[in-house]
Amino acid sequence: MRRSSTRKTGPQNPAASANTPAADLYRSASSKAIIKELERIDQFFNSYADKSSGLIDPEGIEILCSDLGVDHTDVRILMLAWKMKAERQGYFTQEEWRRGLKALRADTISKLKKALSDLEKEVERPQNFLDFYSYAFRYCLTEEKQKSLDIESICVLLDLVLGAHYRLQIDSLTEFLKNQNDYKVINMDQWMNFLRFCQEINFPDLSNYDSDHAWPLILDNFVEWMRGKQD
């Protein structure tokens, strides 16, 4: 609460400084405005950052989430992390924060709140989505040299990033993943092919699935399981 109160006094109206009419003054004024904005973004950062580490840590993120009025497991937080290109799960560095919030042009909690819905639309664009999807996997790799995620996490993550668009597929896939014993972890290749599967394969009839194509074996197994269930 202390942090949020400092934040509330912090923001100033940037429109006032942008109002300068003189043309030659405009450039310096706008660059001044940018500097001002950066300062506000930093201020915004500091209001959540842990003083000793200089990072927003999981605790800070939780407070940010409650200020934004979203759950910390909400997909929009993952999108925000993607926008910042955050490297470590549960932490935002100042650099990442600047990168993300500058791009979103958000220097206050209310602006950020608004920006989130725009961000959602931005992620929806196909090229962005592929990047976001693969980012989601990498973001969850917390250990050094970790290359795969356990089934439990994968199911949560699938639900989070694909659940809204491919409800049927994700329900079946998570049911399958939880009921098989061949795979304990999922790697990047398999993860990427889940998306491709959702995008390309007719569901639930699976009519255009061909196991002679270069699908990973886990999807062959999934399809076999699906077909066995349908009969």
Place this chain on the structure above:
Amino acid sequence: MSTQKRRNFKIEAFKHRVELDPKYAEKTWKVLEHAIQEIYNHNASGLSFEELYRNAYNMVLHKYGEKLYSGLVTTMTWHLKEISKIIEAAQGGLFLEELNRKWGEHNKALQMIRDILMYMDRTFVPSNHKTPVHELGLNLWRDNIIHSSKIQTRLLYTLLELVHRERTGEVINRGLMRNIIKMLMDLGASVYQEDFEKPFLEVSANFYSVESQQFIECCDCGEYLKKAERRLNEEMERVSHYLDAKSESKITNVVEREMIANHMQRLVHMENSGLVNMLIDDKYEDLARMYSLFRRVPDGLSTIRDVMTSHLRDTGKQLVTDPERLKDPVDFVQRLLDEKDKHDKIIHLAFNNDKTFQNALNSSFEYFINLNPRSPEFISLFVDDKLRKGLKGVSEEDVEVVLDKVMMLFRYLQEKDVFEKYYKQHLAKRLLSGKTVSDDAERSLIVKLKTECGYQFTSKLEGMFTDMKTSQDTMQGFYASQSPETSADSPTLAVQVLTTGSWPTQPTTTCNLPAEILGVCEKFRTYYLGTHTGRRLSWQTNMGTADLKATFGKGQKHELNVSTYQMCILMLFNSSDRLNYREIEQATEIPASDLKRCLQSLACVKGKNVLRKEPMSKDIGEDDVFFFNDKFSSKFYKVKIGTVVAQKESEPEKQETRQRVEEDRKPQIEAAIVRIMKSRRVLDHNNIVAEVTKQLQSRFLPNPVVIKKRIESLIEREFLERDKVDRKLYRYLA
């Protein structure tokens, strides 16, 4: 110019009028006509050929050729009509003879007439596009005799009747037949075909259709084929005796169709006597007959081949999946070899060494041998048995024969790497226990494997032989280096130094060796490491053997041939007469399963029970107590105490070998994928699977699912990637 005279020179032919009797032509023709009549009446002897020839010549010369020619036609026709009446009048069997005689006469007459009319034949006939005399004579014969309504059908009927009678076993006048048929052929190919051959073939088809139906109802397959073969030969003989040679293929086609092609399926599947029974009972003659008959008809051989193949597959499958057979691996393989020999012999004796049949045999064997996953193990066990004892007293050539046969079975194996695994294990046991009978035979087989599968396959096996040789030298060196007095009283040691990797050694904990042995072992270690620096020696106590001298209760001495483990156990009884299981286990630290097996063979085998056990039972319990058996006796000085070995692998051992094989395959599959992708850069899934399979099939048959897993592993390690656009493709990442 116009005044110029045109002069025409004319040369006129010398005109001299030949006075000719107006009745000349008529008169001359009368002479000739009379002559023709006399010829037909067999009175030609009184005729003057010269005079008649001149008359005919003159008639043509005086442009009476037309009259001469038409006169000939009329008069010959008249004569033939008369002849026709005579032939018609002939009764029954005389009909053909009359026809034949008249035909002969007509030919003779025709010859004479043609000679008389030679000049006409040479000048008038060609320039007026008439039919030459001889041909004319044949045509007239045809039209007036053969095609006369009363003769045509009678002739055909008579001929067919004769053929029929001959087919039913009567003897007919073949000479007469031949003459008549020859006549038809002389009258032209179309006459022969229309007036005889076609109806003949039709009647034959009917005859054989009916007959084959009768035969198939009452004969077994072999008998039927004999009859069919006889019929076929009869027809061919018939053609050679009195029909046109061109008819042979036609009539044999009829017989083949009616007697073979139409009944083929029924014949091969005939109950109790069909193809399968012939194969089972080695009926070489019947099979050869079937082969030679069936090859004549379309799909005939493939019918035999298909039935043979499915029979082979069925019996083979039964053989390799019969749980009874699995109990005795040597017998199992011997049966396979017998089966192969049997069918090789059939193909050789009955099927003309037909390549397609050999291929069918091979593919059938390949099919069923691989149905049993233990085939590689069993084949190796068979070789083991042969090389241990089976080849004693067998000549070198016979050894080669056996080994060649084994190699043939080996070729059918899809999992050659599994065979290699077992072969290595069995070879190791043979070499280390000194059980191999013939070094030449061992090496001969290795050479065969090398030719079949390449250097890679046998390099480790060869390494094992080298180790054996080197060890001999090492031991000589070792004893040469020891002073005689120090080694005089200690046990003799023979060490085989095995290169790690070449031998199927498993990491085992060395058991506790008796102090006496330990001393020599240490000496050897010092000696060996002194000559070979940087090496490590570990004792494989599970693989060695020992000879022990033992004295029993009444002072009888025996030499006991035992395994290293057994030696360790027996040595304990030097200092104690009674030991329980726990004490033995603690003192030796032999792994429990091995220990139990050793104790079993020391205490439970009749005639070899140098130990006594309480309670007396077949199996070893952990509370059992063991005693030195001082009442032990044996007829032999040397007593060999075998370990109760599981000759075949037990289920868990099998699983373990299987797993090791699978593990060994992974890098091979990956290497193949990388090789392929390195050269192709981009390739679709199916083709990778196909090419990997092709590359590896000389060693084993990779499972497509396993290949897919390896591909995924390579993707994960970034050797490959999936194509971003085309779902089928993989790309090589350099």
